[in-house]
Amino acid sequence: MPALSAALNVSDFLREHIRTVPDWPSAGVQFRDITPLLQDPQVFRVLIDAFVHRYMAPQLRPDVVAGLDARGFIIGAVVAHELNVGFVPIRKKGKLPFTTVEETYELEYGSATVELHTDAVTQGQRVLLIDDLIATGGTMIAGVKLLERLGAHVMECAVIVDLPELGGSSKLKALGKPLLTLVDFEGH
Ligand SMILES: O=P(O)(O)OC[C@H]1O[C@H](OP(=O)(O)OP(=O)(O)O)[C@H](O)[C@@H]1O
């Protein structure tokens, strides 16, 4: 495993620790598995620092970080902790106990509904919305809609992996939402 050095940029370094699993969870899907990024503490730190360094800047510092179920929780909660701001989970339907708002969307392989507690954010709060990956953009856009329905402002979205051919990152940009992506993969 190469160490992160001047010869290797962060994106290339992280790419080497993402595993591609063909035909999972269904035929034709190239599943981009981020678990190897989390397994090695040094690699995990490079990943988290890539987000934290950007959002420490005063003009980009959020009031709160929101994370998308489930892999967005792993990254989002750690980034929130490092930034010393709160974390709010956007969960798959049926998991949140208090009153919620909900949004249904299409995935690369199925459909889903996500929910957010109605008191999770307040009017005008600046939110950073984090997930592990953007494919069709359905999940991320559903998250933006939920947060903004409650009056918050999603100032930026951030992911580890972008699958640009699935169109999600373009859709998000067309909506005027800035998106930080650390690693791009061609194909599905
Ligand atoms: O851009 P999209 O087409 O919406 O796809 C991206 C979403 O798909 C994956 O989650 P998944 O729904 O597989 O759930 P999981 O995190 O619980 O595995 C991934 O973690 C994103 O949340």
Ligand SMILES: Nc1ncnc2[nH]cnc12
């Ligand atoms: N190809 C993919 N790999 C990992 N997670 C995904 N979510 C949607 N598409 C995905």
